[in-house]
Amino acid sequence: MIKLINLEIKKFKLIKYWKGVLGANLGFVIFIGMVYFLNKVEEEIPFENFEMASTIISAVVSATFIIFASVILAKLVIDEYKNKSIDLMFTYPISRKKIMSAKLIIVMVFTFMTVLFSTLFLNGLVYIMDVTFDILPGDISIQELINSVWKSFFIAFAAAGLSLIPLLIGMLRKSSSATIVSSIFLVTLTSSVSNNFTFSSVMTVSISLALLGIIIGWLSIRNVEKTDL
Template sequence: MLNLMRLEMKKYHLGSYVKGAIIANFIILGFLFLVVGISKVEGDQDLENYQVALSVIESMIRVVFSIFASTLIAKLIIGEYKFKTITLAFMYPISRKKLIVAKLAIVMLFTFSTIIISNAFITTTFCVISDKFDLIPNGLSSSLILQHIPSVLMNAIAASGIALIPLYFGMRKYSIPATIISSIIIVSLTSSNTGNFTLNDIIFIPITLAIVGLGIAYLAIRNIEKVDV
């Protein structure tokens, strides 16, 4: 399975997605410092403390890389069906199920890894610079960081499952736009902030959506050996 995943990543030149993830990290950082800078000038502190800042960082990262995941699904699976190149792939002496599972595993692993790594990088960079130049009131405590880590891990795991939901919409008519748009709608609904509250904060919602995503993945591969393409 790991060897098949490596071959798939090499086939689709997924190194470009890694570069895209790095660029996205710096864009998020730039946006955060822009918000802090404007707040300082206007005298209105949007990120009033590190707890709010960490929550905003985690939410932004989750949104960005959930959409990244939908573009991966579009490239690895939906595009293959749309342009019939999956027929050639299914001619190889490899189980169809194993091939699709490898593709979905790449999507989930990419989503989980980028969310974890990006949180570590962006949070560390932002907090170090903010603390050095006193951009946010009150210091960053170790207890706050320790409380934040489980939340990041849980949301990364949930996001990896939720990232599979657009597969359902994309496979209906092999539509790449439907795949990406459905992802944008999902993250908009779950991450829309109202009074420092999002639907994602209700623990059973991301867990339920993650289970739905895994269920959709299972249904997509259950009868794949018998389906004509």
């Protein structure tokens, strides 16, 4: 499976997408900086507390990389079917389901890693800015930092599972655009923030969302041995 995953990464030159990840994080940093300076000019507090800042960051990061993952998913799976290039891969002495599973693993791992490390990086940046510029009321406690780390893991896990859900729509419609549009619709439902709460910020909910995504991903490829979708 590892060799198959490496083959897919080389075939589609997926390493280049890390430039997009770095660009997205640069955009996040600029956004946080703008929020701080605009609120400073108006003499307002940008975030009520660290939990609020962390919740908003995790929601924005999650939404961004779930959509990002849908682009990769469309390239790895949907475009292969549309261009009939997957027919060649299906002639390999490897089960079709194993080939498709390798593609889904790539998307899940990419989403998990980008959401986790981006969230941790940006939370750390907010902490440093608070220590330097005092952007939050009061001090950030060690317990708050620990909680944000745990929350980041669960949110990344949920995002990894959710990233597979657009595949079902994409396979049914045989459309890359449908895959991406469905991911946008998905993040509007799961990444909205209300009273420092998002669906994926709760452990049980994040695990449920991740499992739901994995199940839907499996349903999308369950008949791949029998027919070309």
